[in-house]
Amino acid sequence: MEGFIPEKSGISCYQGNRLIVLGIESSCDETAAAICSQGRILASIVSSQEIHTLYGGVVPELAAREHERYLNSIVDRVMERSGLILTDLEGLAVTQGPGLAGTLLTGVCFAKGLALSLSLPILGVNHLEAHIFANFLAEPDLTYPFVCLLVSGGHTQLWYIKGLQDYQLLGTSRDDAAGEAFDKGARILGLKYPGGPEIERLAAGGDNHAVDFPRAFINSPELEFSFSGLKTALLYFMDDVKSGRKTAHIVDVAASYQAAIIDVLTVKLAQAVSRTGVSTCVIAGGVAANTYLRQSVTNIFENEVKVLFPEQALCTDNAAMVAYLGEIYLSKGISTALDFPVKPNFSLVKK
């Protein structure tokens, strides 16, 4: 996908000398490459969006060997689109973790080889930090400090972002992520994958209050999430429906289930905003596409807090965010020694 990032994007956070940085991302499902210079993305390619046109075949998933096969051509293609050649590059950034050891290794080895042969500085990037900085790419007016709710299939995290390398994890899920709760709930209801859009579609015509599903921690000051009990409650409720002990319309079940997830996300975000006193919050990740979440969050803040929903292309795994964050660090002279390992459990905060 070309041109999905506005030309002016990312300037607000970028301060430093101009560098041309190639970013590589292979932490999980996606193989991706992007080029960033002066806080702008010159070209960005994500495998799932491109493989079909490149090979006319299936979208690769989850395989280190697939990443290896596609990385060369994806980098070639991103160079071609940017109008640059390899020797124009001034730095490399690659996702070092967290992620799957095997797939991370593919990207890291490739990037190291390139750095060595071109004599360029290289930076191992934290995938979550890159996700947080993707917000600056998507929302050029964003300034510190802000609260970021990262909600996807793999994450439900509340971050307090005070500045570069000044992050505080306010809360996270004790078990399932919010996106996972949508996907697994959809499976229980017999809906298609991915479950989020399916549940949202059904829920549009349903009653949010028809079924009283649990909302873990909703009355607690703790900024924690738990969605495993909700999933189990849905399982037992559907058992009762199937055995005839209870009756319910599936649209009402879907609406009530969705409301239980969104209510918790909204309340916890509001608690985080009030605790930190920030005037801006950002909602990133695949679940941010949910219309009910958008309404719910917008309603609770009533224009008193600025709420940003970055573009979806920048919220899912991509290399634009890796290249962007890479340029920020590399232009300050910060790089990683070439013998760095992959870190499948790379933590953004000290435990």
Place this chain on the structure above:
Amino acid sequence: MSVRKYADRKRYFFLSVEETQAFAADYATGIPPGSVIALIGDLGTGKTTFTQGFARGLGITEQVGSPTFKIVSEYKGDHLILYHVDCYRLKNGADFLNIGGETLLNPDNGVTVIEWADIIEEILPAEAIVIHFSRIPGKVDQRGIIIEEHRDEIISI
């Protein structure tokens, strides 16, 4: 002296969430390095709950969540590393090997606990401990747990 004995043991339990975690924590304290534990059971049957208790038993204080999205989570215990694997998003054993799963099936410095292990059944080691989880109709607070251990044991006599 000692003799080698082929042990094939099957045990049945009905446990609540708290009991599952306590049992798993206790089970972890006797687990030898290199063990692979295959957890089999549908959504909401207690696989992650078991793993959370198991992690506690290994001395892991970090929060153990669902690894469905990232597939593999790694935690450092007092003596062993816990590899928490989730095959929910995989299609078969070949998928698992493609992401570098070989080393996880032979964790010489730790223990591998695999959720949705039935998906990669064809590549599970023969000596893997298999634990089946199921819901019990009408009993919201309990799960049925069956532990199958098939392994060579050295017994002192």
